[in-house]
Amino acid sequence: MNSRANIDPVKIKAKRIKCEDEHLFFTRAFFLPRMGFKFSVNWHHEYIVDKIDQVISGKVKNLVINVPPGSGKTELLTNLIARGLARNSRSRFLYLSFSQSLVEDVSATARNIVKSVDFQSLWPVKISSSTDSKSNWKTTVDGYDAGHVYSASMGGQVTGRRAGTLANDGFTGAIIxxxxxxxxxxxxxxxRKKANRKILNTVNSRKAKSDTPIILIMQRLHDEDPTNFVMTGNVPGDWEQICIPALIDDDYINQLPEHIQTKVPRDVERDEHGRQSYWPLKESLQSLLQLEKGGEDKDGAIVSRYTFASQYMQNPKKLGGDLVKSEWFGRYIELPVLKWRAIFADTAQKTKEHNDYSVFLCAGLGYDNKLYIIDVHRGKWEAPELIKEAKKFITKHKVSNNKIGNLRYMAVEDKSSGTTLIQTVSRETTIPIRAIQRGTDKLVRTMDVVFYVEDGMVVLPASAPWLLNYVEEVEGLTADMTHDHDDQWDPTIDAINNMVVKPYDLLD
Known part of the structure; x- marks a missing residue:
């Protein structure tokens, strides 16, 4: 019979001490019973937990961790909350993210770890019954509320909340x-400014004492993102940063701490530049090299070269185009009532890697006379597949709905594969297919419409699978046309011209 009475108290004490002293041991110990399989440890996990242990010991005051998507970062931080309460049940944590659902999940998972039989057998920490929700829960000591875990979105309210406590010396919680x-x-x-102000003015003031640590963990997103803001001296305190790119080479490995260098496998597949995957078990070298060129990730999302450099390699490139700024676009959460809609197509001449994509863009004209971009579909398709994708996109948006108006036509540049598309689809669909002639160069066409964007006349959804890639492209447009792609911007120009500037030109 496997009862608590039969468990060796010496082993219990040894496990308790090791969990309190080593973050990786704690994580692995509580991952297995919760998930039903072992936590797969890679060298980068050991690098991160080494720094977390230094934060707990006070050797590192504040920490920035930059890691690729899917690196396991959130799992490690979830366990930091539970482990902090194991070490001191009075510990207080603030856990913040842009995503409300993420912070609620993390907070609830940490709470479930604390409530688990395995945890309670080592540390009988009591959860308060007065405050016990996904995002806000407390522990009790001697019948009084003591420890506290509060999670919120970056736009949420944290007034009155504190991380850390004055009641004890040493580590008593953190802002994550x-x-x-x-x-x-x-x-x-x-x-960007709003997020940075939140870190400086609100988050930094939520410390119970000056040495309560802040841990910032994120993928790099922009050269002016919160990582840059913190590491250029804008937030008081001593900060240490570790960066983990998705592709690593010997130069990178050799600058790691010696005890971490020995954990990195060297006998794995490398490309011609001597680069290997940071985590071959999860991300093959070939999959990362494909993403580096621009392609779909495992979830089907388009990863551009800018996204790869930023989020995967932790090296965001400065977007110096300045022709079109993303903050000029309005944003909508729900589509307003629209007068009518149309589809605009931009077709590539070839499908080789260095050529542009083909794009289908659906937009609607609002009663405020603003252009609402509804959907963007992008890919590299040969002629037969291009025609098939065009018909699928038409079918998707040819819905009868008075609130969003009728789909009036598809407009296609009358050139190369676009001409074939016009001729073929015209015979096989019931909506008109209209030819567009683009007579002037792209810079002239851009400058003719850009002030409509600057005036907020073009509105994007607040969230969409294609949105990040779209914004990257328009942010990167350059006057000398040295940018990589403008295939999404071209149909946007067409949409502005034919729905905002002269909305009835294509109707006759």
Whole structure:
């Protein structure tokens, strides 16, 4: 019979001490019973937990961790909350992220760990019954509320909340910032400033004492993102930063702490530049190299070269185009009532890697005479597949709905594969297919419409699978046309011209 009475108290004490002293041991110990399989440890996890242990011991005052998507960062921070309460049940944590659902999940998972039989057998920490919700729960000591875990979105209210406590010396909690900036907002100067102000003015003032640590963990998003804000001296305190790129080479490995260097496998597949995957078990070298060129990730989301450099390599490139600024676009959460809609297509001449994509863009004209971009579909398709994708996109948006208006036509540039598309689809669909002639160069066409964008006449959704890629492209447009792609911007120009500037030109 496996009862608590039969468990060796010496082993219990040894496990308790090791959990309190080593973050990786604690994480692995409580991951297995919760998930049903072992936590897969890679060298970067050991690097991160080494720094977390230094934060707990006070050797590192504040920490910035930059890691690729899917690195396991949130799991490590979830366990930091539970482990902090194991070490001191009076500990207080503030956990903040751009995502309300993320912070609630993290907070609830940490609470479930504390409530678990395995945890309680080592540390009988009591959860208060007065405050016990997903995002806000407390522990009790001697019948009084003591420890506290409060989670909120970056836009949420944290007034009156504190991280850390004056009741004890040493580590008594932390402020944890897990992805404080939404990827789609990274190209909005006002959104970046808002996130940075929150860190400086609100978050930094929530410390119970000056040495309560802040841990910022995120993928790099922009050269002016919160990581840059913190590491350029804008937030008081001593900060240490570790960066973990998705592709690593010997130069990177050799600058790691010696005890971490020995954990990095060297006998793995490398590309011609001597680069290997940071985590071969999870991310193959070939999959990362494909993403580096621009492609779909495992969830089907488009990863551009800018996204790869930023979020995967932790090296965001400065977008110096300045022709179109993302903060000029309005944002909508729900589509307003629209007068009518149309589809605009931009077709590539070839599908080779260095050529542009083909794009289908659906937009609607609001009763405020603003252009609402509804959907963007982008890919590299040969002629037969291009035609098939065009018909699928038409079918998707040819819905009868008075609130969003009728779909009046599809407009296609009458050139190369676009001409074939016009001729073929015209015979096989019931909506008109109209030809567009683009007579002037792209810079002239851009300058003709850009003030409509600057005046807020073009509105994007607050969230969409294609949005980040779209914003990256328009932010990167350059006057000398040295940018990588403008295939999404071209149909946007067409939409502005034919729905905002002269909305009835294509109807006759």
């Amino acid at each position: 910032l897990d992805d404080p900036l939404k990827p789609e907002d990274a190209f909005s100067k006002s959104a």
